[in-house]
Amino acid sequence: MSKTVTFRITRGTGEKTELVDYQTEVGEGMVVLDAVHQIQAESAPDLAVRWNCKAGKCGSCSAEVNGMPRLMCMTRLGEINLDEPVTIEPMRTFPLIKDLVTDVSWNYEVKKRIKKMKPRKPDNEDGSWLMDQEDVERPQEFRKCIECFLCQNVCHVLRDHKLHAEFAGPRHFVYAAQLEMNPIDTADRLEDLKGPDGIGYCNITKCCTKVCPEHITITDNAIIPLKERVVDKFYDPIGKLFRVFSSRDS
Amino acid sequence: MAQTHLPLAPQRGYGETTRKDPWWLPTLGTFIGLSGFIVYMTWAGMQNEHFSYQGYLSPAYSPLLFWTDPEGVTGLAGAERFAYFGPQPSWWPGAIPFLPALLILWAPGGFRITCYYYRGAYYKAFWQSPPNCAVGKPHKTYSGERSFPLIIQNIHRYFMYLAVVFLFILAHDVYLGMWFIDPATGAKSFGIGLGTIVLALNVTFLSAYTLGCHSLRHVIGGFKDRISGAPIRKSLYKGCTGLNKNHMRWAWTSLVWVGFTDFYIRMCSMGVFTDIRII
Numbered sequence: 339m340s341k342t343v344t345f346r347i348t349r350g351t352g353e354k355t356e357l358v359d360y361q362t363e364v365g366e367g368m369v370v371l372d373a374v375h376q377i378q379a380e381s382a383p384d385l386a387v388r389w390n391c392k393a394g395k396c397g398s399c400s401a402e403v404n405g406m407p408r409l410m411c412m413t414r415l416g417e418i419n420l421d422e423p424v425t426i427e428p429m430r431t432f433p434l435i436k437d438l439v440t441d442v443s444w445n446y447e448v449k450k451r452i453k454k455m456k457p458r459k460p461d462n463e464d465g466s467w468l469m470d471q472e473d474v475e476r477p478q479e480f481r482k483c484i485e486c487f488l489c490q491n492v493c494h495v496l497r498d499h500k501l502h503a504e505f506a507g508p509r510h511f512v513y514a515a516q517l518e519m520n521p522i523d524t525a526d527r528l529e530d531l532k533g534p535d536g537i538g539y540c541n542i543t544k545c546c547t548k549v550c551p552e553h554i555t556i557t558d559n560a561i562i563p564l565k566e567r568v569v570d571k572f573y574d575p576i577g578k579l580f581r582v583f584s585s586r587d588s
Numbered sequence: 589m590a591q592t593h594l595p596l597a598p599q600r601g602y603g604e605t606t607r608k609d610p611w612w613l614p615t616l617g618t619f620i621g622l623s624g625f626i627v628y629m630t631w632a633g634m635q636n637e638h639f640s641y642q643g644y645l646s647p648a649y650s651p652l653l654f655w656t657d658p659e660g661v662t663g664l665a666g667a668e669r670f671a672y673f674g675p676q677p678s679w680w681p682g683a684i685p686f687l688p689a690l691l692i693l694w695a696p697g698g699f700r701i702t703c704y705y706y707r708g709a710y711y712k713a714f715w716q717s718p719p720n721c722a723v724g725k726p727h728k729t730y731s732g733e734r735s736f737p738l739i740i741q742n743i744h745r746y747f748m749y750l751a752v753v754f755l756f757i758l759a760h761d762v763y764l765g766m767w768f769i770d771p772a773t774g775a776k777s778f779g780i781g782l783g784t785i786v787l788a789l790n791v792t793f794l795s796a797y798t799l800g801c802h803s804l805r806h807v808i809g810g811f812k813d814r815i816s817g818a819p820i821r822k823s824l825y826k827g828c829t830g831l832n833k834n835h836m837r838w839a840w841t842s843l844v845w846v847g848f849t850d851f852y853i854r855m856c857s858m859g860v861f862t863d864i865r866i867i
Contacts, residue, residue, distance in 0.1 A: 352595055
């Protein structure tokens with residue numbers, strides 16, 4: 339397969355952007371990031387693109403390919419209809435620095451405000467804890483996150499309504515779930531999740547799960563279980579009463 | 589470090605996207621599927637006739653709390669044996685039509701309306717919030733499930749408890765569907781008809797949907813950080829998680845089958861279908 343393909347790429351800074359067409363020859367096995375690099379080398383040396391590992395593990399090359407949030411390094415050209423121009427845009431949820439590069443630093447600020455791990459007293463004299471593998475596996479899924487922020491990008495609460503000040507977003511719910519479900523952690527994040535992190539804004543459209551390149555079941559395994567824990571604490575009077583008499587705890 | 593505040597991209601217009609796939613197709617499919625079901629079940633619930641045949645009782649009318657006067661309506665002969673509390677109460681105001689289905693449909697209806705899967709589906713299909721992933725939506729403001737009215741969705745687990753009770757009732761209906769009445773003598777005899785199979789599949793699909801519910805998954809074990817300590821809880825949680833992985837599939841299968849079960853019994857009662865006796 340060798341073919342000349344048109345790529346329609348966002349160029350510009352801040353609010354001044356336009357889609358510019360570039361043509362390049364593509365071959366078998368190429369990914370979108372290869373084509374972008376080729377365009378950089380051939381016709382647009384000032385094209386800004388963030389990338390690092392080219393293996394889907396660093397989460398740097400997040401963008402929107404034909405309108406869907408994806409990692410450019412993991413999107414094979416063979417999966418795309420190349421008879422039409424291929425659109426490559428930056429993530430819309432974060433401020434644009436230049437071309438395909440956005441400022442994702444807001445995410446790191448949000449992460450800082452999530453309560454850190456507060457381990458219970460060690461089980462052994464050497465300061466270690468005992469955990470069953472099955473209990474480890476549940477939060478383990480969330481550790482696969484590479485912080486590409488595609489889930490944040492696709493979430494309409496941030497993308498359309500810009501509720502960055504009131505909503506932590508799927509990435510941080512995954513992080514909170516990873517800590518909350520850890521058997522040795524004792525911190526309580528439910529009040530923060532209901533309040534400043536705004537988990538109630540999530541309306542479970544599962545777009546975050548759909549775009550996750552690590553295939554983390556964000557909605558079903560992280561967000562909904564957290565929502566249920568929030569219900570336990572704030573919206574279930576009968577359950578609360580039941581817990582008083584049954585000493586049900588986590 | 590000095591920081592420059594860069595502007596965010598403006599909100600896209602309704603339906604605006606650079607997606608090239610037919611993103612509107614699943615949204616339209618959900619809209620048609622759910623609308624069709626709501627229209628059919630409302631119609632079926634308001635008919636108040638042809639909801640039973642032999643030992644079969646339509647799930648739209650189960651549990652039948654009261655039966656109405658069989659002389660006043662058609663296709664109800666023998667329906668009184670399904671009623672838990674006898675005939676229509678005498679105190680029921682004559683001005684209000686007595687519709688037994690509407691006395692009970694709020695429970696399974698409430699379970700589905702507050703279901704996490706359906707919420708995501710109908711927010712997209714009916715409220716266009718958003719129409720699909722990465723597609724512009726029509727709303728400028730948004731409060732989600734944080735405030736009234738959608739904060740009520742948190743009631744889901746109470747509907748789940750009711751839905752579990754309904755499973756036992758519908759399983760009992762399968763048992764009733766194994767007893768056939770001889771119209772000449774009135775004698776009951778054991779048997780299995782195609783309708784029995786339809787009813788059995790109905791409760792099977794509904795069980796797969798209900799027992800994979802996110803709220804159930806939480807209350808039977810998900811609330812614990814350490815599940816491995818209690819073997820029974822662990823097994824229940826694992827089973828529920830297994831069903832939960834296909835929650836969408838079971839939600840649709842059970843929805844369609846509930847409608848079909850009512851349709852099958854209705855057609856048998858009206859004499860359009862002839863129920864096949866297997867045993």
